[in-house]
Amino acid sequence: MSARPNLIAGGVLSGTVLALAALSLVWVPHDVAALNIAERLRPPGGPHPLGTDHLGRDMLSMLMVGARSSIAVALVAVGIGMGAGVPLGLMAAAARGSWLDELVMRMNDLIFAFPALVIAILITAILGPSALNAILAIGIFNIPVFARVTRGAALSLWTLDYIRAAELAGKGRVRISAEHVLPNIVNLLIVQATIQFSLGILAEAGLSYVGLGAQPPTPSWGRMLAEAQTMIYSAPRLAILPGLAIVLTVLGLNLLGDGLRDALDPRLRRTTR
Amino acid sequence: MPVLRQVSLGIGRREIVGLAGESGSGKSMTALALMRLLPEGARAEGRIRLDGRDLMDLSERQMCRRRGRDLGMIFQEPMTALNPVQRIGDQVAETLIVHGEATRAEARRAAARLLHRVGLPPERFPPGRFPHELSGGQRQRVCIAMAIALRPQLLIADEPTTALDVTTQARILDLLKALVAETGMGLLLITHDLAVISGLADRLAVMRAGEIVEEGPAATVLTARRHPYTSALVAASAHSPATVPPPPGPPLLEVRDAVRTYPGSRRGLIGRAPPQRAVDRVSFAIARGESLGLVGESGCGKSTLARAVLGLEPLQGGEIRLDGTAIRAGSPVPGQVRRRMNAVFQDPYGSFNPRHSVARLIAEPFHLTGRPADAAARIDETLLAVGLDPTDRTRFIHEFSGGQRQRIAIARALIARPDLIVLDEAVSALDVRVRAQILDLLADLRARFGLSYLFISHDLSVVRSITERVLVMKAGRIVEEGATEKVLHDPAHAYTKALLAAAPKLKEPD
Amino acid sequence: MLRYALTRLLSLSLSLVAASLAIFAAIEVIPGDPAAYMLGLNAAPETVAALRDELGLSGTLWTRYLDWISGLATGDMGLSYTYRVPVADLVTERLAVSLPLAAYALALSTAIALPVGLWAAARRGRAADLGIMAATQLGIAVPNFWFAMLLVLVFAVKLRWVSAGGFPGWEAGLGHGLKALTLPAVALALPQAAILARVMRSALIETLGQDYIRSARAKGLSRAQALRRHAFRNALIPVLTILGLQFSFLLAGAIIIENVFFLPGLGRLIFQAITQRDLIVVESVVMLLVFAVILVTFLVDLAYAAVDPRLRRR
């Protein structure tokens, strides 16, 4: 059918970011832990294609390593959300209407009722600021999202006759959930995961912007942005580059999510009926 | 890709023209083309003349003025054809208001009158109701009221009764007939069910793959069947597989005083609606090798009973006995009992996990029995038995048509060699010709494997063709039971009589 | 309808109790002593102990929880440790900023998103729609604090149309108050509007595919009429859900924006109270926010019922 511009643009954007982040694991142009005060605030060019920051670190390397922390935080947070939310959602759907279902859904509502940023701050106050706590704070709020999506999709599958057939074959709820329900909502979960991933990147940026995310010397986009803000006149690129990195990554992931939804949506795939 | 090819049709005043054909033949497209409401991407060519004026020449704005005033249309699915958040009276009144035929207040009064006319008297069905407060048949009446509000010259009804059960269907068809007589409008009645048309239409057009293959006075078309496709359709509608007399056998399944109650639906955290008895002290038996029919209106509890028999739902009272092993209410059905029963469900699309291969789908019942050593051979054998090819085993379900899927469902039901197969509306979703093939297959399999069937359907003609004995169910209870021929020819219970009277019949050729 | 509301109300109160326990427990395990914080680097231990007594930080867990809860129920939230004024007064002061800001931002985002979403849906697949969709994608991707910073740069620092931030108070006049809240509201509203417009559009497109739209068209309604009269109200349900979520986000999630514009709002109160270990303020305000969210959810549920008659009987 049509070339899917969303999918392609999103794939290229997020692919590039992912690739750069992966590359930073083995190679960066300059060590970001080594400060060089004499080299501070160098304009782009020469050994520093994007210049250096106020502590003389190479901006390109900082952005690459920053991508890594953003992605790691968001990815693990999504992992937590899926790891806990999907089984909960499956369980709730399998036991639909029972107290278990009710309990899971009420817990979801309760988590949703807490303002996320406030919880992040509280967690940080209890455990101290770190990337781990950012992950925890973002991850907790991913759980109800996945639980809800999973339950909703699973509920509609449970009304289908192939589930009846599996019950006839004597399969239990757990087995049916794993064998018949989960594989058929995987598409939906992938789409949701990309969306949550992009939200996670934004959330991580916000948290590290207020100093609650990854801690120095680990670079993170949000903190780079926060630290450079006041230099917007003297060295605008310091604040603009990390901002741009966030925007492009989130944009890429959102486009990818949209593209995947279009590509995987069973409603669009289903033939004549 | 053309969907319709050179379709020509004429409809006179006060005339009812039937348009019949298999699913996907282009009937709906024809109707939508007439309304110029084709889905995005579709394009229509040719001429549509209404009272001499070519509708194709009109601008979209002019066309809007024609729709509803000169052309009315009702659709197949009454459950979704109405705006759920608007009162039915307002929806009917809207037809008058958008055409500037009445002020809001007048339109309201007119709507009330119209609703009364289509059988929704204001005392019982005030116009202030919302669609969800009405049954399917009642909603279809609202749609009809909406469509005839301005007495259009032509009413198009696209499968208006397919989603309704027989008694309701009969009433709606009567209403349409009366309206045609009363207002003098022409009616284009689209259906896949020849029997519906045979009792109603003056003329009949038969459509196949976007072409009208035969057209003429309804009686002539149905009896003369000049075109082979028409005769194939008629034959399939009336199809009756050669039934084998049941070998006298001991009772296989006995159900005694089965009760299934649903807790009332939740109302918030604490409240519940009162419980509802979907199956109310039902008793019956099926002999080994016997085919037992179960008929009744939608919602009377047929499926619930079937699920209870299959052990998919707990019973609140009574007992089920399979080949002597008793299962009492409250206790789960043991595996050895359950493996001797299997089922085929109505929806050929929702019955299969789209991610599993045919072989895996069919082999699912082995979960209970343990996978036999010759599983692969058994799968091939079963595929052959239902008329599919063993090479199909690696394919996925989306590669099959509805009829083929139903064969796969039957294969799945057969593979563990059960004694009893429950068929819940197993052929209702199929086209007549495909349905005929499946019915033949079922009869054949029964003869070969000595199977027993519990055959559930709302379609009496199907039940007649494949069962020896029939149960009639109403509101959770069995109201009549007996040999199929006898019950269907000479019903004892008033409800059965009503059911029979409502069922449309295809006139036998002389 | 009444019964529906009552049962929802019951589950609402259960949620509140659960929330209060969670908050209290969290506050209990936060390390750091308010008294020590207040007295700083040179304080002697007995001075800190004296202050602890004065603040009422001694007492068992249960009595303090019960004191707190019963206080909350009667509107008495106690005395702030650091400010030494009733927490209720602090909260009222801050709400006078946060609530109007949230409402302003919500109004803005709705006013932008609904027409834009409607327009895009009506022009589905055409250039205008694609343009709007691209713009909304960008709107979602831009972090709002970053956007806020740019707004300040342009409108306060460069053009000097408005203050860079701060809030003069409502007694300075409605106009001044609104002016001070405009940039923050815009910064909050635009990303929200992008989300809302997308939801509006897809909800409309979804409803436009429904059978009853076809019925309406068959009655003679034009495409636009069908959109307005039939699709709009049905599409409102997902939009309402998002609006409810957004309101709670705006009320509490505006912390960063409040910082950028140095607004004395609720979010900053919490932030500050946590760093100063003014725990009595933290627990009461978090509780209040949770209450607000649950209340908004409840109101959204009622609004569903108002929009969708199918929900009224349950």
Add this chain to the structure above:
Amino acid sequence: APPDTITIGMVLEPPNLDPTSGAAAAIDEVVYANLFEGLTRFAPDGTVAPGLAASWEANEAATVYTFHLREGVRFHDGTALEAEDVVFTLDRARGPDSTNAQKALFEGIESVAAPDPLTVTVTLARPDGAFPFKMAWGDAVIVAPETAGTEASAPVGTGPFRFERWVHGDRVELLRNPDYWGPAPALARATFKFIPDPNAAFAAMMAGDVDAFPNFPAPETLPQFEADPRFRVIVGTTEGETILALNNRRPPLDNIRVREAIAHAVNRQDIIDGAMFGYGTPIGTHFAPHHPDYVDLTDLSRHDPKKARALLAEAGQTDLTLRLALPPPSYARRGGEIVASELRAVGIETEIVNLEWAQWLDQIFRRHDFDLTIVSHTEPMDIGIYARPDYYFGYDRPDFPALMDRLAGATDPAERSEILKAAQRMIAEDYVNVYLFQLAKTGVANAKLEGLWENAPTQANDLTAVHWTD
């Protein structure tokens, strides 16, 4: 006519307005010399000047001080200031229920008496030449018994301004006190606006929302203001010795070689440039460089990575990993990154832990659970903290308290100076901490504003002399 109102920007909001029970610098920044006055006060150059006491004298042994109060001083509530108020204030501050954050200031007092309404005599347990200095602190301001309990939210003092209102989270407003005993201030109204975010502070200053920001939080933007004729940048000194504190209790930091190695590993100028954008004066000991008794000991801890490595090797410390705890201010957070990178260069790995103040106080200050931390000690003349072995960095050399005892008893300026110099040397040679730099006071103000303090001998925004020019 020039305006007679002013808006002053401040980073932190005071938690309350009672300087006698709370350590927050922000309290004094609002109330010191504006709302509240003590017996003595700090002059802008850091010397001790008469406050509510027009004069005072000490006996020969420096154990009895007699303060003569000014006449006609009234509290903002209209009551007159009397010697009994002073007695009350001092007794309250040193009493067992005292919540005064600097209780140590009053520790030496044995008794306070009011022989007549305008005379106060203070008897000390031990000689203390610095007692008038101690009475100049913000924590020693005089309050009246009737209002002492409510100063936190409704401060009543004797100063040139009286409290008007406090919009929590936003601003505190002060109004001119018409009954002030001294010369009337030029300003009729002063607003302190609280802007925690450096970027917001920058924007507020640029947009003209704030007239002056005496402690501007973003030194990197100062060149911007310098280039703009609308503004004046005021760079002065503070009493803030910024140090890389070492936990002297804990191995291997109990080894002087390791401490010396760390001192040589750190490049002060890099930290001043990188973290403070060039603002700050390098120090080599815990003493303010603008003080006449300051000794420049920076050479003792020259930047010398080679020597640092050698010392570490000598101490047998290779593969050292230390935890560096950083409180919120940017000197600590930015400086910490630089310190970490410089320590790595000599083979010491660091694990950075960022802490809020409350956590820092709990973990480092109270429980001494740390290896390294960066903090600025902003109290004036606070070298005495090295005499407290239970203090957080754990310096425990008996010679030092002895030195301080001598200092307390000395009234001869030359002798005092000698002792102070010896003290500076002792801690520098023991490499107790790494002395980084003296925090600069970097302020920005409207160019038309005059009379703001240039230096910060104490945390204060004394508005008495502030006025606008045309």
